Amino acid sequence: MTTIPCLGQSGPLASYTEPTKRIHDGTDVQFFLQSLAYRDITTFILQLNRSLVPRKRSADGTIKEFKPDSPCQEDLLPQVRLIQQLVSKLEALIAEAPPDTGPRRFGNVSFRKWYQSVEERVEGFLRHVLPETLHPAIVEVQAYLLGSFGSAQRLDYGSGHELSFLAFLACLWKLGYFNAEPEKAELQLTESQADTTPQPQDQYREFARTEPHIVLAIFRPYLNLIRTLIQTYNLEPAGSHGVWGLDDNSFLPYIFGSAQLCPPLPDPDTEPPAPTPTSGSLASSPDPSIVTKRNLVEKEAAHNLYFSAILFIHNIKRGPFWEHSPMLFDISGIKDGWGKINKGLIKMYDAEVLSKFPVVQHFPFGNLLRWEKDPSARPVIQTTHQSNQPLRDPMNGGGSTNATGTRPPGANVGTAAPWASGAGTRAPPPLGFVDGVTQAPWAKSSAVTPGARGRMPPPRSARQSPGQSTHSQASQPTSRST
Known part of the structure; x- marks a missing residue:
C-alpha cells in the first residue's frame, strides 16, 4: 500500500445546500x-487509518503508540x-426519554422521543461548537450528524449510520475546522476551559497532525x-448480513483498531515517509486469536478500538464466538x-x-460531499456483488432507473431475484448462495448449512484474509437497509 494523498482542507465554501438522496x-x-x-470519504478513512x-522515534528507538x-x-x-x-x-x-417498559420483540419506541429531542436541539448544539464563520455550513453537517444515530422509523442502526458520522467528521475536516487556531476560529470555550488550554504551538509540536x-x-x-x-432502546441491526457479516452494527472500529497494532512507521520528523504496513504486527500487540477469550479481550478493550468492539459483542451475544461471529473468528486465525x-x-x-446499495442508498450529497464524477476516477471493476445490485426504484413505480434517476424506455418490469434474467429464465445464482441459503465465504457447497447449532468451527487452515472473500462470494444482504 503506497502513501496516500491528504484530503484537502478547503475552508468555508461560497454556498451550502441541504444534502439530498441521489442513490436510487x-x-x-x-x-x-x-x-x-x-474519493473524499475513502481518502479520509485512509488518513485516519x-x-x-x-x-x-529514530533518536532513541522508542515506539509511540496511539491509545x-x-x-x-x-x-x-x-x-x-x-x-x-x-x-x-x-x-x-x-x-x-427512558425506554418504555414491557416485553418487545423489536426496538423500543422511546428511541423516537430521544431522536426527536436531538432534532430539536442539534442546530443549537452545532452553533455552539462551530465558529460563526462556519454557521452557514450547519445545513450540511447537521444532515450527516442526524443520520449517524440510527433510524427513528425502523428503530435500527448499522454501518450506513456509522458512515454518516464519518461524513460529518470529513465535512468538518474539509471546512478546516480542526486546523483553525482557537483565537481565529472564535471557539466558544468556557472560562475554566480557556484557562487550561495549552498554547497552539505546543500542541502542534507534539501532535503535528490531528487525525489521531x-x-x-x-x-x-x-x-x-x-x-x-x-x-437502552434495543435497536435492531440495519442491513445485517446475518451471522455472516463482520458485525451487526459497526465496521470502522475494526479498521482503526487493527491500525493501532500494525508495525511502527519511521519517525516522520527525521525519516522519509514509508508505506502503511500490510503485514506484521507491533511487537507488543496481542494475538488476534484472543477474541474468543473474554477475560483477555477485556484487558485490551480499554486501549484498542478493535477489542472494544469485540467486547461489545461478548456483552450482547451468547454462545460460542465462532458461531455468532464466524467472520471475526475467521480473521482471528x-x-x-x-x-x-x-x-x-x-x-x-x-x-x-x-459498494452496497442497502448500505449507501440513504446517504445524501451536498456541496461538501459532492455528487459529481471525479475526473481522475478509475473505471469500476464489475464484481458479482455489483452486478447483482438492485435495478429498480420503488419510488419510481417499480421501474428501472439509471444514474440520473430516470426510467429507461420500456423498463416496466416487476421485481425479481438479482440473478433472474429479463427473459423469464434464470441464470445461475451468485457464488455463496447454495440451495437457497447464504453460506460463509470460506464454505464449500457441501458444507453444513449456516446456523446449524453444534457444528464445529471451520478449520483455521481454510481461512482467508478479510477482503478476499465477501466481495466475490457472499450474497447481497436481504434484510433491512441502513
Whole structure:
C-alpha cells in the first residue's frame, strides 16, 4: 500500500445546500464509486487509518503508540473537546426519554422521543461548537450528524449510520475546522476551559497532525454513545448480513483498531515517509486469536478500538464466538499479523459498505460531499456483488432507473431475484448462495448449512484474509437497509 494523498482542507465554501438522496438503484452505486464524495470519504478513512499506526522515534528507538489515553485530555485541541461536549450532551438526552417498559420483540419506541429531542436541539448544539464563520455550513453537517444515530422509523442502526458520522467528521475536516487556531476560529470555550488550554504551538509540536484526536477523542466517544443507544432502546441491526457479516452494527472500529497494532512507521520528523504496513504486527500487540477469550479481550478493550468492539459483542451475544461471529473468528486465525488484517479490512469495507446499495442508498450529497464524477476516477471493476445490485426504484413505480434517476424506455418490469434474467429464465445464482441459503465465504457447497447449532468451527487452515472473500462470494444482504 503506497502513501496516500491528504484530503484537502478547503475552508468555508461560497454556498451550502441541504444534502439530498441521489442513490436510487445499483447504477447509481456505480456512479457513487466514481464520485468526488467517494474519493473524499475513502481518502479520509485512509488518513485516519494511517494516523493510528505506531511511530518509531529514530533518536532513541522508542515506539509511540496511539491509545485512547494518548493524547491526554489537556493536550486535546479545543475543537476536539467541543465535539466531545456535543456527544456528551446527546448522551445526556437519554435520561429525558427512558425506554418504555414491557416485553418487545423489536426496538423500543422511546428511541423516537430521544431522536426527536436531538432534532430539536442539534442546530443549537452545532452553533455552539462551530465558529460563526462556519454557521452557514450547519445545513450540511447537521444532515450527516442526524443520520449517524440510527433510524427513528425502523428503530435500527448499522454501518450506513456509522458512515454518516464519518461524513460529518470529513465535512468538518474539509471546512478546516480542526486546523483553525482557537483565537481565529472564535471557539466558544468556557472560562475554566480557556484557562487550561495549552498554547497552539505546543500542541502542534507534539501532535503535528490531528487525525489521531479525531478517532480516539471523538469517534470513540461516539461509539460509546451508539452502544448505549443500542442497549437502552434495543435497536435492531440495519442491513445485517446475518451471522455472516463482520458485525451487526459497526465496521470502522475494526479498521482503526487493527491500525493501532500494525508495525511502527519511521519517525516522520527525521525519516522519509514509508508505506502503511500490510503485514506484521507491533511487537507488543496481542494475538488476534484472543477474541474468543473474554477475560483477555477485556484487558485490551480499554486501549484498542478493535477489542472494544469485540467486547461489545461478548456483552450482547451468547454462545460460542465462532458461531455468532464466524467472520471475526475467521480473521482471528490470520498468521500474517495485524498489518495484513488492516489491509484486508479496508478492502472489505469498500466492498461490503461503500459498494452496497442497502448500505449507501440513504446517504445524501451536498456541496461538501459532492455528487459529481471525479475526473481522475478509475473505471469500476464489475464484481458479482455489483452486478447483482438492485435495478429498480420503488419510488419510481417499480421501474428501472439509471444514474440520473430516470426510467429507461420500456423498463416496466416487476421485481425479481438479482440473478433472474429479463427473459423469464434464470441464470445461475451468485457464488455463496447454495440451495437457497447464504453460506460463509470460506464454505464449500457441501458444507453444513449456516446456523446449524453444534457444528464445529471451520478449520483455521481454510481461512482467508478479510477482503478476499465477501466481495466475490457472499450474497447481497436481504434484510433491512441502513
